[in-house]
Structures are given as C-alpha cells and as structure tokens.
Amino acid sequence: MKNLTNVYFFKIHPQKNLFLRNCIARNFAGGNFQVVCNCDGSPSHNLTSNEILRNRKLGINDIKKRFCSSNSGPPSSKLPPLMNFPEIVWPSLIKSIRNFILATFIIKPYLDRDFNIPDFVMGSKKALEVVSSKISQGDVKNLEGLVTGDVVLSLQKSLQYMSVFQREQIAINSEDIYFSFPYQVGIMFNEQEGQEQKRFVEVTMVFHTLRGLASMRERGEEPPLNMGVMPEYQKRISICNYRFIREYTKGKEGDWTINLLNHFKPSDQLEE
Numbered sequence: 001m002k003n004l005t006n007v008y009f010f011k012i013h014p015q016k017n018l019f020l021r022n023c024i025a026r027n028f029a030g031g032n033f034q035v036v037c038n039c040d041g042s043p044s045h046n047l048t049s050n051e052i053l054r055n056r057k058l059g060i061n062d063i064k065k066r067f068c069s070s071n072s073g074p075p076s077s078k079l080p081p082l083m084n085f086p087e088i089v090w091p092s093l094i095k096s097i098r099n100f101i102l103a104t105f106i107i108k109p110y111l112d113r114d115f116n117i118p119d120f121v122m123g124s125k126k127a128l129e130v131v132s133s134k135i136s137q138g139d140v141k142n143l144e145g146l147v148t149g150d151v152v153l154s155l156q157k158s159l160q161y162m163s164v165f166q167r168e169q170i171a172i173n174s175e176d177i178y179f180s181f182p183y184q185v186g187i188m189f190n191e192q193e194g195q196e197q198k199r200f201v202e203v204t205m206v207f208h209t210l211r212g213l214a215s216m217r218e219r220g221e222e223p224p225l226n227m228g229v230m231p232e233y234q235k236r237i238s239i240c241n242y243r244f245i246r247e248y249t250k251g252k253e254g255d256w257t258i259n260l261l262n263h264f265k266p267s268d269q270l271e272e
Helices: 001-005 014-029 049-055 060-067 091-109 117-136 149-158 162-167 213-220 266-271
Strands: 033-035 045-047 177-190 198-210 239-245 255-264
Touching: 001 045, 014 177, 049 266, 091 198, 117 177, 117 198, 117 239, 117 255, 149 255, 239 266, 255 266
Parallel strands: none
Antiparallel strands: 033 045, 177 198, 198 239, 239 255
C-alpha cells in the first residue's frame, strides 16, 4: 500500500498531501468517500475510485481547480443569476407607449385611481433597497410578504452557491440608482367559466446602479456619461430587473409583491 500511495503522491502543501494520501488510501481500500472543500463554501464532492484513477494523469493544478476553483486569486465578483429571468437593459419605445396608455386610460380610471408611473417608480426603488439588502444578508425567510413564495424558494437555492463577496454585490442603496424605468406594464384577467374573475397588474422595472454613487454626489462629483466603457466604473455598475404584481380583484385587492427578480453586471458579459 505504501508503494502504491507514493506513485500517486504530489509534492505540494502538506495539507494537500494529506488530502491526496487519504483519497488514495481510501480508494484502494474500496468504496466511495466524501471530499469536503471549504475553499468557497461549495457543496462537498463525492469521489469514486474510478475518478481517482482517471485523475492520476492530471496535474495538481487541474485537481485544485476542480475542487477549489476559487482558491487562487481574488474572489470572483461575477454574479450568478438569482432567478431564471431574461436580462433587460434598455427600454422599448413601443412598450413605453403601451405602458402609458395602460396606466393612464385603463389602470387609473378602472382599477386604481391612485396609480401613476412616477410614484410607482419611487416606491419600487425603496422595495429594491429593502429586498436586495435582505438577500445579501441571506435573510430570505423574512422576505415573505415582499416577494411571492416561489421567489423565496428560488433565492434559497441560488444563495447556496454564492460566496460572501458575491452576496455583498447584491445589496443596493436606492441613492446609487442613476437610471430606472418601467419596461413593461401588463394587465391580466382570469376569465375561466364558472370562476370568479380575477384581475392582476404586473410592472417590470429596470434599475441601473453605480456602487458608491451616493458618496460621489455628497462630494460634489458626478460620474461621466461614458462611464460604461471606463474600467474604473465598469465593475461598479449593476442592473436589476424586478417584476411587481398586485391583485385588483374586487373585494380582494392586495399589496404589491415581487414575483421575479435578477441582478447582473454588464461587465460580466464583456468578459465572456
């Protein structure tokens, strides 16, 4: 057994030596075993004997990348998707005209006399700040009432695979928003025969944020218009897509909640 162990032994850090020795020793003893990697908090990996034998021809760097991909270099700032939501960046002229018609001539006179786009945008910014802060802290359970139940479940799964550094990028200060707009306003009716007609309004919001913008403005500074192509600003820019929904069924009017959301960085797309 000693000779067999030495064949697959790599001269690296003593802790890694112990790791590989244990892998090989248990492998030749038979059966599968669990390898726990605490480099990035990712789930442990199950290694079979066949996998160990296949890996014997790989360099130690390849093995380290497989199990501890974030072990070298600075932590990745790339944001994995929080939910399966198409990335929306810019407004659509056709949708903007349609949004104005729906909000002015249908929602306001027939569903909600207090509804108007400017007030909704202001309220959505505060909702973004509160929800993103709780997601960043991992406090997803306390989002009930602010987001729908399926959003809570999706966020719990997504956060399991995010590092602390990535979570920190999610928190948004509403004063760091430099551009926002309602991308799409929709009205939905449930007209199934024999059932009470239900009415819902959905509004998809897009927020462009620059981390640290509020501090810059306190110093009397304004970011340049072309900051999107300047490296010193690119990593600080993120875009948030949030879809809000509210029921307007007669006698059952509810509050605005979020039923879909996502955060992403344009700079991540450039790197790809």
